[in-house]
Amino acid sequence: xxxxxxFGIRSKAGTWALAGIFFLLLGYMxxxxxxxxxxxxxxxxxxxxxxxxxxxxDYLSNQIGGRLSGSVQAEQAVExxxxxxxxxxxxxxxxxxxxxxxxxxxxxxxxxxxxxxGNTNNVPICALGGSVATPPGGLKAQVxxxxxxxxxxxxxxxxxxxxxxxxxxxxxxxxIHTFQAYSGCVDQRYSGAAEAARYGxxxxxxxxxxxxxxxxxxTGSMSYGELSLEERIPAAxxxxxxxxxxxxxxxxxxxxxxxxxxxxxxxxxVPSHNVIGEVRGTEFPEKxxxxxxxxxSWDLGDGSHDDGAGCVQSMEALRxxxxxxxxxxHTIRVVLFMNEENGLRGxxxxxxxxxxxxxxxxxxxxxxxxxxTPRGFSFDCSDAAFExxxxxxxxxxxxxxxxxxRGGGGADIGPLKPQxxxxxxLRPDSQRYFDYxxxxxxxxxxxxxRELELGAATMAALxxxxxxxxxxxxxxxxxx
Amino acid sequence: xxxxxxFGIRSKAGTWALAGIFFLLLGYMxxxxxxxxxxxxxxxxxxxxxxxxxxxxDYLSNQIGGRLSGSVQAEQAVExxxxxxxxxxxxxxxxxxxxxxxxxxxxxxxxxxxxxxGNTNNVPICALGGSVATPPGGLKAQVxxxxxxxxxxxxxxxxxxxxxxxxxxxxxxxxIHTFQAYSGCVDQRYSGAAEAARYGxxxxxxxxxxxxxxxxxxTGSMSYGELSLEERIPAAxxxxxxxxxxxxxxxxxxxxxxxxxxxxxxxxxVPSHNVIGEVRGTEFPEKxxxxxxxxxSWDLGDGSHDDGAGCVQSMEALRxxxxxxxxxxHTIRVVLFMNEENGLRGxxxxxxxxxxxxxxxxxxxxxxxxxxTPRGFSFDCSDAAFExxxxxxxxxxxxxxxxxxRGGGGADIGPLKPQxxxxxxLRPDSQRYFDYxxxxxxxxxxxxxRELELGAATMAALxxxxxxxxxxxxxxxxxx
Numbered sequence: 005x006x007x008x009x010x011f012g013i014r015s016k017a018g019t020w021a022l023a024g025i026f027f028l029l030l031g032y033m034x035x036x037x038x039x040x041x042x043x044x045x046x047x048x049x050x051x052x053x054x055x056x057x058x059x060x061x062d063y064l065s066n067q068i069g070g071r072l073s074g075s076v077q078a079e080q081a082v083e084x085x086x087x088x089x090x091x092x093x094x095x096x097x098x099x100x101x102x103x104x105x106x107x108x109x110x111x112x113x114x115x116x117x118x119x120x121x122g123n124t125n126n127v128p129i130c131a132l133g134g135s136v137a138t139p140p141g142g143l144k145a146q147v148x149x150x151x152x153x154x155x156x157x158x159x160x161x162x163x164x165x166x167x168x169x170x171x172x173x174x175x176x177x178x179x180i181h182t183f184q185a186y187s188g189c190v191d192q193r194y195s196g197a198a199e200a201a202r203y204g205x206x207x208x209x210x211x212x213x214x215x216x217x218x219x220x221x222x223t224g225s226m227s228y229g230e231l232s233l234e235e236r237i238p239a240a241x242x243x244x245x246x247x248x249x250x251x252x253x254x255x256x257x258x259x260x261x262x263x264x265x266x267x268x269x270x271x272x273x274v275p276s277h278n279v280i281g282e283v284r285g286t287e288f289p290e291k292x293x294x295x296x297x298x299x300x301s302w303d304l305g306d307g308s309h310d311d312g313a314g315c316v317q318s319m320e321a322l323r324x325x326x327x328x329x330x331x332x333x334h335t336i337r338v339v340l341f342m343n344e345e346n347g348l349r350g351x352x353x354x355x356x357x358x359x360x361x362x363x364x365x366x367x368x369x370x371x372x373x374x375x376x377t378p379r380g381f382s383f384d385c386s387d388a389a390f391e392x393x394x395x396x397x398x399x400x401x402x403x404x405x406x407x408x409x410r411g412g413g414g415a416d417i418g419p420l421k422p423q424x425x426x427x428x429x430l431r432p433d434s435q436r437y438f439d440y441x442x443x444x445x446x447x448x449x450x451x452x453x454r455e456l457e458l459g460a461a462t463m464a465a466l467x468x469x470x471x472x473x474x475x476x477x478x479x480x481x482x483x484x
Numbered sequence: 485x486x487x488x489x490x491f492g493i494r495s496k497a498g499t500w501a502l503a504g505i506f507f508l509l510l511g512y513m514x515x516x517x518x519x520x521x522x523x524x525x526x527x528x529x530x531x532x533x534x535x536x537x538x539x540x541x542d543y544l545s546n547q548i549g550g551r552l553s554g555s556v557q558a559e560q561a562v563e564x565x566x567x568x569x570x571x572x573x574x575x576x577x578x579x580x581x582x583x584x585x586x587x588x589x590x591x592x593x594x595x596x597x598x599x600x601x602g603n604t605n606n607v608p609i610c611a612l613g614g615s616v617a618t619p620p621g622g623l624k625a626q627v628x629x630x631x632x633x634x635x636x637x638x639x640x641x642x643x644x645x646x647x648x649x650x651x652x653x654x655x656x657x658x659x660i661h662t663f664q665a666y667s668g669c670v671d672q673r674y675s676g677a678a679e680a681a682r683y684g685x686x687x688x689x690x691x692x693x694x695x696x697x698x699x700x701x702x703t704g705s706m707s708y709g710e711l712s713l714e715e716r717i718p719a720a721x722x723x724x725x726x727x728x729x730x731x732x733x734x735x736x737x738x739x740x741x742x743x744x745x746x747x748x749x750x751x752x753x754v755p756s757h758n759v760i761g762e763v764r765g766t767e768f769p770e771k772x773x774x775x776x777x778x779x780x781s782w783d784l785g786d787g788s789h790d791d792g793a794g795c796v797q798s799m800e801a802l803r804x805x806x807x808x809x810x811x812x813x814h815t816i817r818v819v820l821f822m823n824e825e826n827g828l829r830g831x832x833x834x835x836x837x838x839x840x841x842x843x844x845x846x847x848x849x850x851x852x853x854x855x856x857t858p859r860g861f862s863f864d865c866s867d868a869a870f871e872x873x874x875x876x877x878x879x880x881x882x883x884x885x886x887x888x889x890r891g892g893g894g895a896d897i898g899p900l901k902p903q904x905x906x907x908x909x910l911r912p913d914s915q916r917y918f919d920y921x922x923x924x925x926x927x928x929x930x931x932x933x934r935e936l937e938l939g940a941a942t943m944a945a946l947x948x949x950x951x952x953x954x955x956x957x958x959x960x961x962x963x964x
Contacts, residue, residue, distance in 0.1 A: 053657055182934075377913050377915050406884075407884065435857050436932050454657070
């Protein structure tokens, strides 16, 4: 019988030596797991006791405000976050130029339901981002209510021509993940105008993407697709209460008129920037990990949840790691992307430059789902990598972070996907997100300090685990 | 060889028959699990689409308001919830008499820090529940700041006599479960006055049990223990911002005076009621399951989170089960307990009557941790029962309910414990709870409709599982 030279040792001393090696290994592994959990504990404690995220968000929200691409506020936010990143003692902070669309809302929108001539009810609306204006005196027309784009075809041009199409499919309240309810509705907002225009509609009113009944209209991006400038029709969101009122009124009398007036317009593209801060890796400086959110927001509120929270959490995640004396093995970049909301130019520019320079991105994490209690992450990676990631669950359990799911990472980091990094997205509690999303009430006061901080610590913990165990992930990743 | 008559069958037909039985069993089990998950899905959908909890809470909070034991509002709440329970078509709704303490706040409290004579800063305070009044003209004295009760002994009578003791130990922000941070501090509020009085203190000011820095003083129960009426000293809570200001001022000048005035007092006990609604079990009507919250609240806010939410969720949990055509095998009682906050008389009276009547309580579930996104339950039961309960985790996974921990059920159901039921407590997300707890801002607007509804559905799902599988639980429970 051939014996393996090592395992063949039969002497007592040899047996003890083997046992010793075995227990040393076990001890080493236990120690590694323990040191992981200790560092993670310190990250959370630091976030909760001397965190910077909330103060940064206060400034972004209350001193700067809504940061629509191309606005003065967006440029103020670029300047502010660049300075704050510079104060963190990173290896390098820079601005990456990117041309962005500039759409302006103009004067406050106005709308009413006219049940009879002179008998009107004002309702809260706002122009959708990218929409054209109404004629200066406004647009008044009959209304045809539909529950989605598919209904246009069955109604046909005759029923639609010259009218305002009212897209009124609500978000499905039975969805537990509210983002799924959003996905099931948002085509009305994004493509409703382009589709209705094909049937000769004069304008479009879309029920706000909000699970709650309230008085805030929620804006958001829309596209005219291939329509020429002349073919474009104005599109606005109406608050959920307004939508209910309009729908009820239509049921009583389908002949009522709807009036709305908006003076928004699209200007020429303007220069702006992604804001980037980097710490060079001690072992693999050429391998890059990204953590980020988007610095632009809509203009109605302060953009505190969407996505001021994600920006300050990203900055904080890196700051937390450094504050605990951790020096990453791989280069970690905080990237505050410009123009996620209405163009994704920042995300595309970042990925394009990475591609051009031949940079190797191994991991990217985005926070763009609000500053609420963190519940977990979604991962876009191979099965094998996901399996390894799931072995980290016990490390997150003490922080009540339980959800490790497959799914997209985030819009801004999406363009990196062809380059093969593992993509991840922070998944906070989603129940309140659409109460504020793209609306006037997305303000600093809607963000809870601890919830924001817990999210930042959760991101820092994931960055740490990826940085320290990326070998196990990327070996597996190559198999995908 | 002796063969078991069934398993000894060796014929082909017998083998097929056995396989058939096996697959029938498997099929039955799979079907049972599937029907569990379908019913649970329907409970959540019903809660989210045609739930009653939010409307009930609106009435309790906005039409009735704070429901301190012995107050008119508490009695209005008894009447309102009794009527609402009667409208649900239960088998029986009744009021259980209970004598409750009646403490009244009197005129609004007033306090200031006097740095020099005539140089004062007003600070927000409120009397602690159960405190005596200050003299009618108020109490002004030097202040000695301590970080807890233990510090009194090292300071000694000389340093304390005639002064106001300022308990300023903050809640520990590094605790992820905020209730643990609360537990680590609340002795200052509950026993601080009794302990300080032993050293001759003139009064007590306690930092509010709040993780946030803000301007709301948070009340809560306190006890003088064995102190005679003459020995009692007035005790008030100060807002966290006020506590920071007082502490900072003391560091600059330990000689400053603090003034406060309050006119609260304890009156004679008055009659009140627990509100109980019951559906009789179809199979085991003599075995009782309880679901409840407490109807009383503090008086500063509306008591929406504490514990209006728990009351309406308990009512809703039973309503949801019935609305889905489910008829419980065991008797289920909704119990809205009176006087949790400052006496626990309702919980004690309920348990005492159950004991007196020889009622068999097999399970009790309380919701008293706010109307936030449900994260799980804590269970007070045997190891074996807990093991079976954990087998339900996959059924809750789609609703992002992950935490199944050991721990207490709730204050009101605690007195049932000697009678042996499994006790459970709903565990919602706790990050924001102490922002509102016992303070003026615990109002309806602080409750999110979906979060409240998800909690109710989660409770209904647990009631269903216990009711349908209680055999497995109680068999195991007997081994404890």
